[in-house]
Amino acid sequence: MPRGDEYVSPQSGMPSFFTSHHMPCPECGASVSAFEHDQHACDPARLLEFRLFQLRDEVHGFEAGLRDYLASPHGRFSQWLAERERKHEPGGR
Numbered sequence: 623m624p625r626g627d628e629y630v631s632p633q634s635g636m637p638s639f640f641t642s643h644h645m646p647c648p649e650c651g652a653s654v655s656a657f658e659h660d661q662h663a664c665d666p667a668r669l670l671e672f673r674l675f676q677l678r679d680e681v682h683g684f685e686a687g688l689r690d691y692l693a694s695p696h697g698r699f700s701q702w703l704a705e706r707e708r709k710h711e712p713g714g715r
């Protein structure tokens with residue numbers, strides 16, 4: 623059965639999602655419409671703020687992860703291992 627040529631998709635003509643779709647800029651987090659994406663230039667102040675925000679998030683995650691890790695048997699083992707390696711450091715003649 624041939625496809626009917628009379629079928630017209632509701633989105634035909636103006637791709638309306640192009641004009642209304644906003645995405646956060648991956649660089650600065652600003653909400654940029656897909657339409658403007660090509661012309662978007664990151665605001666340096668915004669860029670810095672966004673980076674700091676991401677960094678702070680990472681640091682928090684790292685600290686929490688480290689605390690959990692050190693409290694775990696694995697962490698305690700590696701601490702013990704580190705102590706041991708420090709004592710057996712080569713060059714201590």
Ligand SMILES: [Zn+2]
Binds near residue numbers: 648652662663
């Ligand atoms: Zn940006």
